[in-house]
Amino acid sequence: MFLCFDYNIVLYHNKGSDVVMTKWNDLEQKALKIIAGEGEEGVLQSKLWSKMGASSREGSRISIKLEKKGLIHRTRELSNGRWTYRLYSSRKPLSMDSIVGCPCLTCEESILCESEGSVSPNTCEKITEWIHSLLQDADKYSSL
Numbered sequence: 343m344f345l346c347f348d349y350n351i352v353l354y355h356n357k358g359s360d361v362v363m364t365k366w367n368d369l370e371q372k373a374l375k376i377i378a379g380e381g382e383e384g385v386l387q388s389k390l391w392s393k394m395g396a397s398s399r400e401g402s403r404i405s406i407k408l409e410k411k412g413l414i415h416r417t418r419e420l421s422n423g424r425w426t427y428r429l430y431s432s433r434k435p436l437s438m439d440s441i442v443g444c445p446c447l448t449c450e451e452s453i454l455c456e457s458e459g460s461v462s463p464n465t466c467e468k469i470t471e472w473i474h475s476l477l478q479d480a481d482k483y484s485s486l
């Protein structure tokens with residue numbers, strides 16, 4: 343799944359692994375940004391709606407839609423004597439560990455490198471090998 347907040351789109355693989363592009367409405371996008379900003383603590387639905395200026399009915403509809411898209415998950419929680427939901431982003435923040443070893447960080451040709459250029463990640467053996475090594479590591483860990 344790929345999220346792009348700036349362009350108001352989400353790309354995700356559906357059942358047949360086709361890439362689907364969906365436009366979000368502004369409230370969904372706003373909610374997702376707030377939820378993602380709360381990190382591992384998540385956010386209570388009621389707090390989210392007040393931050394967004396949305397009604398609880400509108401907010402519930404949005405959170406259900408986001409959960410169906412796999413962008414958030416919800417857990418039931420008792421707060422001030424009432425049952426509600428705490429919302430968590432399904433996306434984990436990127437860590438610096440994820441780019442350690444990337445050949446682009448020390449590449450002498452990086453200044454010339456662009457997608458349609460003569461030096462390009464599309465044809466670069468170094469980046470291809472690095473990605474393959476990451477995939478092999480991921481396979482190793484998933485089989486443990």
Ligand code: SF4
Nearest residue numbers: 446449452455463466
């Ligand atoms: S993609 Fe290849 S050529 Fe481009 S900056 Fe990274 S390592 Fe260098």
